[in-house]
Amino acid sequence: MTNKTDYYEILGVDKGVDKEVLKKAYKKLALKYHPDRAPKDKKEKYEKKFKEISEAYTILGDDKKRKQYDSFGHDASAQGFGGFESSGGFSGDNLSDIFKDLFESHFAQNTKGYTEQWGESSFRGAYNTRAGDDLQYGLTIDFEEAVFGCEKEIxxxxxxxxxxxxxxxxxxxxLEKCDKCHGEGRITINQRTPFGIFRQVATCDKCNGEGKIPKQKCRHCNGQGIVNDKIKIKIKIPEGIDNDQMIRVEGKGDAIKNGRNGNLFIVINVRPHKIFKREGDNIYMNFPISFSQATLGCKISIPTLKGTKKIKIASGTESGTIVRLRGEGIKNVNGYRTGDQFINLKIQTPKKLNRKQKKLFEELAKSE
Ligand SMILES: [Zn+2]
Ligand SMILES: [Zn+2]
Structure with a gap:
């Protein structure tokens, strides 16, 4: 049992409030207690408060988690509902997502604005979190290309x-100075409230906070600064990659104006091999040997990933015997180890015999 403060109480809202009200309450508090804005002697207090607020919103801002919380309170995790505390639901990642969302929505609906005290540093910091979309691309490669690695251009x-x-x-x-904000990038809105006039500063919606606007729009991008284009990208496929594995290509996703590029994710599909079957880092194959080879023993040449290898078949080998060639499998994509090759020996019973062979088998049968 925990004696933590109620999440609704932390955000200063009633239990039944809708999502919008919840979000607004969170935004207001998050901006107020952002650690960047803490007075020197109150850093710790602000950080603690900010963490509390964010944790509360991580739960209440998510419909599913909110429902669990409403039913079970802080003990939701103890009920085995995949609760939030034990699973580390409140993580730095989550926080940055919310933050990104928080600031992006600010830019999107910039008439709402932020309070005048909002420092310059957090303004810029927020701007830097803008990123283009991540992209996904399915790439089919040959078995050997996956085994040995390769370079592809897409x-x-x-x-x-x-x-x-x-x-x-x-x-x-x-560019020229934005006439709406006089190059400030921000505009002041006076809002009449029951408590008096409240001054708010908002990002200028004409120049998106840049303070400058084009004298004339660029015709190629229609003033957007971004165009949709077909481009070629070289991808390095690491040795040992397997089906459905993903390669992350940093910064090759969509570009966004005044933000960083998203990332590109390459999802690998490997074409099957004619002889080899892969399972993890091991490869498997069937190999036929003749009845006399199995009976008398022999040396045979086996195809491997890197060529051929001679192996010895002992006399009296039975069909279905598995031969293991250590280290002839696939090098692990993380470089930890190399797999093995497994050969399933299949004895071929002769179906057609010439006269001489038939005579020899008959003699064999007589001696048995
Ligand atoms: Zn402007
Ligand atoms: Zn342009």
Whole structure:
């Protein structure tokens, strides 16, 4: 049992509030207690409060988690419902997601604005969190290419910076001062409330906070600074990669104006091999040997990933005997070990015999 403060209480809202109210309450508190804005002697207090607020919103902002919380309170995790505390539901990742969401929605609906005290540093910090979309691309490669690694070139359509205007959106990169915010990037809104006039500063919606606007729109991107284009990207496929594994190519996702590029994820599909079957880092194959080879013993040449290998078959080998060649499998994609090759020996019973062979078998039968 925990004696933590109620999440609704932390956010200062009633239990039945809808999502919008909840989000607003969170935003207000998160901005107020953002650690960057703490006075020197209150850093710890702000951090603690900020963490509390964020944790509360992580739970209540998620419909499923909120329902669990409403039914079981802080003990939801103890009920085995995949609760939030034991599973580390409140993680840094989550927090940054919420934060990104928080700031992005600010930019999207910039008339709502932020309070005047909102420091310059958090303003810029927030801006830097903007990122283009992540992209996914399915790539089919040959069995050998997966085993030994390779380099591939793919062509994808994605958002890229407009070359003509250098992402400014302006013809000949010529910008002028935004007339709405006089180059400040921010505008002041006076809001009449029951408590008096409340001054709010908001990002300028004409220049998106940049303070500058194109003299004339760039024609290539229609002033967006970003265009949709087909581009070629070289991908390094690591040795040992397998079906459904993913390669992350940093910064090759969609571009976004004044933000960093998203990432590109390559999902690998491997074509099957004619002879070899792969399971993990091991490879498996069937290999036929003749009745006399199995009976008398012999040396045979076996195909391996790197060529052929001679192996000895003992006399009296039975069909279905498995031969293991250590280290002839696939090198693990993480480089930890190399798998083995397994050969299933299949004895072929002769179906057609010539006269001489038939005579020999008959003699064999007589001696048995
Ligand atoms: Zn352009
Ligand atoms: Zn402006």
């Amino acid at each position: 062509e994808i359509r994605k958002h890229v910076s407009c070359d003509s205007c250098g992402e400014t959106g302006a013809k000949n990169k010529k």
